[in-house]
Every structure is written in structure tokens, then in C-alpha cells.
């Protein structure tokens with residue numbers, strides 16, 4: 467008999483004589499001549515109650531089965547007399563597809579997120595991670611839907627690349643050279659003998675190639691994995707994370723901010739409309755007031771502060787921060803959170819940062835000290851989006867590259883789009899895990915990505 471998913475079963479309009487469900491046992495309760503299984507197949511948060519009685523030939527075996535066992539159940543769907551659930555299945559036959567034993571680490575009790583991280587191969591079967599990963603899937607779809615509805619083209623930018631877009635020196639090396647005895651010239655490793663004939667690494671951002679496509683297709687986006695060998699062990703940084711990077715031609719910083727605002731609002735609204743059951747769980751167990759926060763974001767107008775204003779506000783706050791606040795220094799996450807949580811009390815764009823602390827490709831403002839950059843800050847997470855208007859003026863871009871030590875010829879192809887048919891354009895990157903942290907209330911990035919990669923951790 468064909469399998470019906472638990473989510474379909476639970477949404478049934480009427481009883482059914484015969485159906486088949488498959489899933490994993492969450493709990494077993496036994497009474498006198500009756501037992502109840504909560505069966506979960508991940509298709510939704512809720513489990514389905516399965517009622518078994520001694521009429522089943524393997525009843526004695528079934529009531530000994532533990533949490534985590536995999537079952538195939540055939541039976542009748544009837545209205546449940548129990549409160550909190552509309553339907554239950556009265557089993558006619560239960561096959562044990564995969565037994566389990568007392569060593570199963572996910573026994574029915576509350577586990578800490580730290581412990582669950584150590585069993586990342588099993589944690590998708592827990593309530594919390596079931597909800598997180600369903601949300602991750604739903605929001606991936608919403609990302610594509612947002613851009614596709616607006617006529618943006620999806621482009622796959624390369625994973626292996628020879629350029630460090632952000633210039634922060636955080637690239638993972640990709641090489642097939644013998645690590646023990648690499649070929650050398652003048653004492654230095656001879657990268658020309660490497661697989662690609664030059665030094666390559668894993669991409670930190672698809673932006674530079676995204677820009678090339680925006681100057682052909684006007685509105686594009688990427689959505690893919692990015693890698694940063696950032697040796698910082700924080701709750702908001704991963705070595706491998708997913709980023710969404712739209713790039714729009716004929717656009718300035720204000721257009722960029724508007725797109726970012728529409729995008730975030732769309733994703734939050736999508737979650738509210740399509741992921742209600744999982745959101746209720748997060749609201750109850752992870753962040754109290756979460757749904758209210760999301761609903762208010764869906765209607766909020768995002769504030770904007772220039773970097774200079776932000777620095778003044780921080781200086782005037784009287785707050786004692788761990789890191790110094792001074793015009794010209796980058797904002798640390800304690801400053802970002804203070805701005806969004808205490809000064810504004812909601813999402814805020816910080817714009818026009820000093821050129822020295824930002825990447826080479828950002829457009830120089832008229833003051834020649836700041837660039838047309840923006841970071842979107844949100845409560846609890848801090849920076850969720852970083853973007854900018856790009857420098858479209860060839861001479862200024864070349865000058866800027868030289869200032870930061872990039873040999874212009876090494877990015878000749880990037881300069882070419884300024885040489886031929888240049889136009890103003892802008893874009894941003896949304897860290898997908900930061901978005902998930904914001905929408906689920908989960909406080910550690912390790913808990914919103916299936917198999918996190920952080921310094922010292924690449925298990926699973």
C-alpha cells in the first residue's frame with residue numbers, strides 16, 4: 467500500500483478505512499491491553515498517534531519497542547478522543563522496519579543543544595531540529611520565489627576561485643600539490659604547477675562574478691555555499707555558510723536598501739504564513755515573543771543611520787563597551803547590537819562607512835572618505851546583511867585597488883565591465899544562517915545548519 471505522509475494524514479477532512487504511514491517512534495505509552503505510539507516522519511512538527519491492541523500478532527514485541535524504532539503502520543484513520551489531536555490510526559498491522567535499543571541517544575527527555583550538536587547525525591529527529599531544518603527548506607524556496615517573481619535571474623557562481631572578493635585573507639586553499647614536497651622556485655611554492663596553474667581557494671563570495679552577470683542580465687541573484695577560514699569561534703560565524711547575493715544594474719545604494727528591506731520582509735512574512743506550526747514551537751520554547759517580533763518586522767519601516775551618526779550615538783550612550791568606539795574603527799557586534807536593540811529597537815541600516823574599513827569594490831562617496839556601503843542590523847543577530855553600491859568608475863576603482871594592494875591586472879576581467887558599458891549597480895549578501903537565527907530565535911549558528919563547520923569541527 468502506498469505511504470501517506472503524517473502531515474497529509476493530519477490534514478485529512480474525513481476518516482479513512484485504510485492507509486499506510488511510515489516513520490520513527492517518538493514515544494510509546496502502554497495501558498491495559500492497549501498501547502499508543504507517537505509516530506513522526508518529519509513531514510510536520512506533530513506526530514501521529516498510533517493505537518495498537520493485542521489483536522496484532524506481534525503486539526508483545528511492539529510494546530517492548532523503544533524510541534527511535536522505524537515502523538510501517540497500516541490501519542484505519544478515526545477521530546481521536548484525546549484532546550489536542552484530531553486524528554489517530556487504529557493499527558491493523560505494524561511492521562518493524564528498523565528496530566532500536568536502549569543505547570539510542572535520543573531517548574525521550576529534554577536534551578541540551580550542546581549535546582544534540584554532538585549527535586548531529588541524529589538530531590534531525592528531535593523536535594527542535596526537525597523544526598529548524600523544515601524552516602531552512604521552506605525559506606530556501608521562499609528566497610527563490612522572491613527573486614523569480616521579480617524577474618531576477620539565478621546564476622551559479624564558481625565555488626573554486628582565484629580571487630579573494632572581500633580581501634580579508636580568509637580563503638581556504640584548494641590545491642593538488644603534494645603538501646609534503648611542493649614544487650618550489652626561489653624557495654617559494656610554485657603555484658604555476660598547481661592544478662589550475664595559479665593559487666586558488668574556495669570562494670568567500672560570489673559577488674564579483676555576480677556583477678559580471680548583472681551587467682548582462684540586469685537583475686540577478688546567487689544562492690550558494692561560501693567559505694571563510696575565519697578563526698573566530700563565535701556563535702554567529704561558520705567556516706561554511708550559505709549566502710544569497712542579489713546584484714542589480716542601474717541602481718544606487720537607496721535602491722539596494724529598498725531591495726534588502728523588501729526581501730527580508732518577504733521572507734519573514736513567508737515564514738509567518740507557511741511555517742506556523744514550527745514557529746509556534748520556537749515562540750514557546752526558544753524565544754518568547756518571537757512571533758510578535760516577526761509580525762512587527764513585517765509591518766515596520768526600517769530606519770537608516772549613517773555610520774557617522776551611529777558612532778555619535780554610541781559615544782553619547784554612556785555605555786561602557788569592551789571595544790573602543792571611534793570614527794574610523796569598525797563596529798563590533800556589541801556596538802551593532804546596541805544600535806539595533808537599544809538605540810533603534812528594530813532593524814536599522816547603517817550606511818556610508820569609512821572607505822578604509824570596507825572592501826575595495828565599494829563606491830567612493832563625494833566626501834572621498836566614506837563609501838556607499840550598508841549593513842542591515844537586527845536585534846539578537848546584529849549584522850544580517852552587508853551590501854553596497856559598486857564603484858563603476860574605472861579610474862577610481864583602479865586607484866582603490868592599488869591602495870589596498872590588489873594588482874589591477876589580476877582582476878582584469880572585473881575591470882572590463884567598467885571599460886565597456888559600465889553602469890551604476892549595487893547588491894548585497896544575506897547570510898542565510900543569520901536569517902534563520904533571526905526567524906527561529908536559535909542563538910548559535912551551529913544550530914541552524916545541518917552539519918556545521920567551525921574551527922576544529924568538520925565531523926559528520
Ligand code: 4AD
Nearest residue numbers: 671673703704707711850851852853893894895897
Ligand atoms: O558582509 P559580507 O562579508 O559581504 C559580502 O560578502 C559581500 N560580497 C556581499 C555582497 O555585497 N554581495 O557578508 C555578507 C553576509 C553578512 O552580512 C552575514 O550575514 C553573512 O554574510 N556572513 C556570515 N555568516 C556566517 N558565517 C560567517 N563567517 C559569515 N560572514 C559573513
Ligand code: MG
Nearest residue numbers: 841849851852
Ligand atoms: Mg559585512
